[in-house]
Amino acid sequence: MKKPKPAFKNLILLCAPVALAAMIVGSCKKDNHSPGTPAAALAAVTEAKSWYENAYPANTKLATQDASEDQDWSQGVKPDWSNGAVYTRFDDDVVEMPVDATISGKLNIGLKEQTSGTEFKAANSKSSFLLIKTLGTYHAYIMTIIGDPLYLKGDLTKLDNNKYNKRDSDFTGVVLYSTPKGKFVSAWTYNSGKISGQISPDSASAGAVTTGKEHTNAIKTNLTETTTCYTWTQTSSYNGQTTGTVVLEHYCVTTYSGSLDSGSGGGGGGSIPVAGTGGGGGGGSTTTPPPPAPCVPTNALDNVDKIKVNSLTVNKLQPLPGDPETGFPPPTGKVPCTTVTDASVPITTTITNDLKGCNGDVVSKLISKDLTGDISDIIQKVFKSSDKINLHFVESSKTNGGPALSTITSVGSDRMNIEVRVNTSVLPGDASQDYKASIFIHEIIHSYYLYKGFNLNDQLKQHTDIAHNYIADIASMLTQAFGTDSANANALAFGGLKDFAVKYPTDYNKLLQDKGLTEQQRNSYTEWQRAGLSGKKCN
Numbered sequence: 229m230k231k232p233k234p235a236f237k238n239l240i241l242l243c244a245p246v247a248l249a250a251m252i253v254g255s256c257k258k259d260n261h262s263p264g265t266p267a268a269a270l271a272a273v274t275e276a277k278s279w280y281e282n283a284y285p286a287n288t289k290l291a292t293q294d295a296s297e298d299q300d301w302s303q304g305v306k307p308d309w310s311n312g313a314v315y316t317r318f319d320d321d322v323v324e325m326p327v328d329a330t331i332s333g334k335l336n337i338g339l340k341e342q343t344s345g346t347e348f349k350a351a352n353s354k355s356s357f358l359l360i361k362t363l364g365t366y367h368a369y370i371m372t373i374i375g376d377p378l379y380l381k382g383d384l385t386k387l388d389n390n391k392y393n394k395r396d397s398d399f400t401g402v403v404l405y406s407t408p409k410g411k412f413v414s415a416w417t418y419n420s421g422k423i424s425g426q427i428s429p430d431s432a433s434a435g436a437v438t439t440g441k442e443h444t445n446a447i448k449t450n451l452t453e454t455t456t457c458y459t460w461t462q463t464s465s466y467n468g469q470t471t472g473t474v475v476l477e478h479y480c481v482t483t484y485s486g487s488l489d490s491g492s493g494g495g496g497g498g499s500i501p502v503a504g505t506g507g508g509g510g511g512g513s514t515t516t517p518p519p520p521a522p523c524v525p526t527n528a529l530d531n532v533d534k535i536k537v538n539s540l541t542v543n544k545l546q547p548l549p550g551d552p553e554t555g556f557p558p559p560t561g562k563v564p565c566t567t568v569t570d571a572s573v574p575i576t577t578t579i580t581n582d583l584k585g586c587n588g589d590v591v592s593k594l595i596s597k598d599l600t601g602d603i604s605d606i607i608q609k610v611f612k613s614s615d616k617i618n619l620h621f622v623e624s625s626k627t628n629g630g631p632a633l634s635t636i637t638s639v640g641s642d643r644m645n646i647e648v649r650v651n652t653s654v655l656p657g658d659a660s661q662d663y664k665a666s667i668f669i670h671e672i673i674h675s676y677y678l679y680k681g682f683n684l685n686d687q688l689k690q691h692t693d694i695a696h697n698y699i700a701d702i703a704s705m706l707t708q709a710f711g712t713d714s715a716n717a718n719a720l721a722f723g724g725l726k727d728f729a730v731k732y733p734t735d736y737n738k739l740l741q742d743k744g745l746t747e748q749q750r751n752s753y754t755e756w757q758r759a760g761l762s763g764k765k766c767n
Contacts, residue, residue: 269314276323276359277309279366284408305335305370307357317393318558319680321361324392335464337372339402339415339427339476342459348374348402350465354387358405358559363682364602364697368408369559376400393555397421404462405559412462412476413559427460427477428561455480579611580620586657586766587650590664591621593709594672600708602701603669606676617644617679621668624649631655632667634674646675660763662712663754666720669702670694691728695739703743710764718743719753 308328315322327335338350353374360367373390379400380386389396390403398421405413415427457480463473581591593599595607611619620637624647627633631654638645648671655664673694683689703717712720722740729736729747740747756762 269312272314272321273309273312273323276312276361276366277307280307280359280368283366283368305355307359313391315393317555320558322392323359325357325359327355327357335370335372337374337404337462337464339374339404340461340463342461343456344458348376350374350463352377352380352384352387352401354384358392360559363677363680363693365693367559369405369413370408371556371559372404372406374402374404391555395421395555402427403556412474414557414561415460415476416557416561423557426561429477578618579607580618580622582620582622583650584623586661587623587652587655587664588621589766590661591668593661594665594668594705596709598708599705601704603672603698603705607672610676610679611672617646619646619648619672619675621648621650623652625651625653627651627654629654632671634671634678636678644679646678648672648675656758656760658760658766660710660757660760661766662706662710662716662720662763663757663760664766665706665710666702666723669705670724673698673702688727688731691725692732695722695725695728695736699739699743712763715745715749716753716757716763718745719750720757722750723754 306328307325309325312323312325315324335355336350337353337355338348340347353372355370355372358369358371360369371392373387375384375387379396379398386396390399395418399418400420402415402417404415404427407413412429414429416423417425417427457478459475460477461473462476579595581588581595583591595612597608611617624633627649631651633649633651635647635649636644637647648668650668655667674690677690677693678684682693699718699721702721703712703714706712706717706720707714722745725736737747740750753762760766
């Protein structure tokens with residue numbers, strides 16, 4: 229359903245602030261890691277601030293206006309950058325900050341369900357900023373926590389106990405996420421520390437008008453049909469001024485009551501809830517939407533129950549460290565899962581290099597501890613140090629016609645096994661080490677995406693991310709390992725991105741220009757490397 233514009237447009241809540249100038253300490257359990265040093269934390273906040281201010285530039289005209297229906301929250305509510313908590317959760321880098329009241333003033337948000345009268349009052353709310361960096365890409369939210377009066381008992385400071393990565397075991401209330409531009413993302417209601425319901429803008433697809441067999445049977449059995457609709461609305465105020473009411477979710481529930489027998493005297497009465505009926509674009513099947521699954525498989529793990537590892541069938545999912553039982557669900561609501569089989573299965577975490585000759589030598593250099601940068605960090609901290617993944621370089625003709633291919637071979641025992649297959653019939657034997665390395669690095673990044681479940685079945689999206697976030701890192705690694713000059717390193721770093729170049733030619737050419745290259749130059753440099761006429765020779 230079409231929703232009215234939010235007055236100020238929300239952002240999402242964040243983790244506990246700690247005075248950054250003095251020292252930033254992550255108030256998290258061992259699944260939530262702090263950056264290690266105050267300097268590292270400061271660097272993380274500085275990077276996040278630079279991204280945020282570029283993504284949400286201040287409009288001084290809007291920022292000084294009174295609150296209005298059309299003003300987005302990013303123009304009136306600012307993060308307190310000097311008081312941020314920095315930590316890792318769900319393998320994401322997180323910066324959590326309070327709203328800077330000295331600049332922004334106070335932000336209050338309330339929720340109410342119109343039919344039942346269930347209400348979470350704005351006066352009992354607290355909002356803060358959350359910047360989450362996933363696979364090198366930032367996302368910003370405002371997270372608002374609203375406490376129930378029975379939980380607060382008149383003490384609003386209890387709200388301070390609840391952060392993105394930590395919450396009170398008896399928390400009763402709601403956590404609400406929105407984007408800086410005001411788009412509602414999700415909300416979760418809590419009762420005594422447990423999720424009791426979910427409010428989601430995506431629920432419209434869950435409900436459809438009840439027709440067909442179930443409805444026909446209800447008429448035949450003389451049942452009475454009752455449909456009740458529920459609407460969650462949000463109210464907000466900025467510096468004490470109300471900025472409007474927004475419909476977040478609308479869904480309907482149909483029940484049938486009466487005798488279950490077709491007109492006979494036997495059988496008791498009752499009320500039978502039936503799938504939610506669409507009420508202008510809502511959804512839902514009960515007055516309180518069911519709690520979410522404890523974790524959601526990534527695309528890589530959708531069919532884990534069909535995969536066998538060491539003759540054992542994968543049969544259980546469990547959340548990665550940082551699950552919502554210790555804090556709040558991620559804004560998307562999708563908590564990554566790992567898989568578990570029999571604990572007796574031997575566990576090893578390795579990078580196995582079964583490539584021969586020059587190909588094997590190239591891989592050995594790439595996984596060396598002597599290299600630095602983001603890709604080297606992925607190799608050392610994920611593929612070498614993680615207890616969740618094994619990476620295997622192997623010769624294989626099963627590469628879909630390409631020189632190399634990354635693929636998941638099995639999932640189980642809380643582990644994922646990935647192969648980087650190298651097709652020696654396609655990859656030129658005379659090619660330079662630089663050329664071969666650029667292909668292997670490309671596949672290492674794909675392997676990392678597979679492990680993270682990042683756009684698993686969409687190679688174009690993976691290539692788009694590589695183009696925007698990894699070109700400089702690939703080039704740097706080539707220079708460190710093989711002495712590749714800047715022009716050749718950058719040219720090779722663009723290898724394998726043809727689908728991205730075709731789909732987004734303007735974007736692709738701009739990225740080339742940023743590296744001082746034309747497509748013709750990139751092709752020329754690459755072909756010379758491919759033929760082994762430039763770069764570090766194999767023999």
